[in-house]
Amino acid sequence: MNRIFLSPPHMTECDRNALLAAFDSNWIAPVGPDLERFEAAVASVAGVDHAVALSSGSAGLHLALQLIGVGPGDEVIVPSLTFAATANAVTYLGATPTFVDSEAASWNLDPDLLAEGLAEAAAAGALPAAVVTVDLYGQCADYDRILAACAEYDVPVIEDAAEALGATYRGRPAGSFGQAGVFSFNGNKILTTSGGGMLVAPDESLVQRARHLATQAREPEPHYEHHEIGYNYRLSNLLAALGHAQVSQLAERIARRREIEHIYRSRLGAIDGIGFMPHPDTGTPNHWLTVITVDEQRFGLTPHELIAKLAAADIEARPAWKPMHLQPIFAELPMRGGAVAETVFATGVCLPSGSAMTDADQSRVIEAIEYR
Ligand SMILES: *Cc1c(COP(=O)(O)O)cnc(C)c1O
Numbered sequence: 001m002n003r004i005f006l007s008p009p010h011m012t013e014c015d016r017n018a019l020l021a022a023f024d025s026n027w028i029a030p031v032g033p034d035l036e037r038f039e040a041a042v043a044s045v046a047g048v049d050h051a052v053a054l055s056s057g058s059a060g061l062h063l064a065l066q067l068i069g070v071g072p073g074d075e076v077i078v079p080s081l082t083f084a085a086t087a088n089a090v091t092y093l094g095a096t097p098t099f100v101d102s103e104a105a106s107w108n109l110d111p112d113l114l115a116e117g118l119a120e121a122a123a124a125g126a127l128p129a130a131v132v133t134v135d136l137y138g139q140c141a142d143y144d145r146i147l148a149a150c151a152e153y154d155v156p157v158i159e160d161a162a163e164a165l166g167a168t169y170r171g172r173p174a175g176s177f178g179q180a181g182v183f184s185f186n187g188n189k190i191l192t193t194s195g196g197g198m199l200v201a202p203d204e205s206l207v208q209r210a211r212h213l214a215t216q217a218r219e220p221e222p223h224y225e226h227h228e229i230g231y232n233y234r235l236s237n238l239l240a241a242l243g244h245a246q247v248s249q250l251a252e253r254i255a256r257r258r259e260i261e262h263i264y265r266s267r268l269g270a271i272d273g274i275g276f277m278p279h280p281d282t283g284t285p286n287h288w289l290t291v292i293t294v295d296e297q298r299f300g301l302t303p304h305e306l307i308a309k310l311a312a313a314d315i316e317a318r319p320a321w322k323p324m325h326l327q328p329i330f331a332e333l334p335m336r337g338g339a340v341a342e343t344v345f346a347t348g349v350c351l352p353s354g355s356a357m358t359d360a361d362q363s364r365v366i367e368a369i370e371y372r
Helices: 015-025 033-046 058-067 084-092 110-125 145-154 205-214 239-246 250-266 303-312 339-347 357-371
Strands: 050-054 075-079 094-098 130-134 155-158 180-184 197-201 274-276 288-293 350-352
Touching: 015 033, 015 239, 033 155, 033 180, 033 197, 033 239, 050 058, 050 110, 050 205, 058 084, 058 130, 058 180, 058 197, 058 205, 075 084, 075 110, 084 094, 084 130, 094 110, 110 145, 130 145, 145 155, 180 288, 197 205, 197 339, 250 274, 250 288, 250 357, 303 350, 303 357
Parallel strands: 075 094, 075 130, 130 155, 155 180
Antiparallel strands: 050 197, 180 197, 274 288, 288 350
């Protein structure tokens, strides 16, 4: 029996040909025509004019925060329920994340708690330098309310859309809501370049600055001239060629993941004790991962026991993200609320959702849950 993975890379002949064509062109370095094509394609999906391809989503978050002026001693509001990369990037700049709970309706940053936190910070004369939103599991946060709260206090927003390429909120694409948006093309994301990321922004000068910092802040001089500290964050042209081929297949990838979630919902939805991540009708997720919730009393197994059962059947499932305020490294930092993030972590299980998963493999997953 083959092992069924959570979200493995989905590669086709089209991807293979694009990669080999770039190889044959000898544009292997972090410069080349495929970078421009990949950037233009992702900018177009995100509905934003400018983009720079980077070595990771984490690099994109780091640069985005730096470029909007986050620095040592600053506070940055981050949802607790996310992957560590969101909070880590804040610390790279010597700033401190302050965590806020999610709302039950979308599992994303709670707009009411955010507004409350901003009002208190304003009253204390200590507004955060930025708010980072996360579009969890490929579903946009509630931007109408989040952007209104941030606009009231003039606090800039960075959108961590690492998981959400192709999702929309009220018709507007993920990645377009902040001063900058960040995507990841890590191996398990909906599209992948094995490792990679992209920063997108409506402001051309911000993206130019990001490109400059991502290439060791090298000045356009024949000799090596540097006026500030830079990073080696640029994506290789070889991987950009792969990324460009991947983006051309995004619509099919999303359609397939939507179908996979639909099948899970129709076949597991009636099982007592199984629920699903809620999808408010404000948007269309990209269905990166199908996440179920397990009520241990009614289902008869804890999420942990279910994951172990699936592992014994060679099926990879994972708990939902462990909230940042429960992480030993961040445990001392401020946290507003917490019940929603804690419940999602205590009950959530991410099921295999890869777009290349066959119907037969998905049935194996479903039957392993049914006949637990
Ligand atoms: C994957 C991910 C990142 C980081 O992207 P990398 O490309 O792995 O650095 C950041 N935030 C979230 C929410 C992610 O899921």
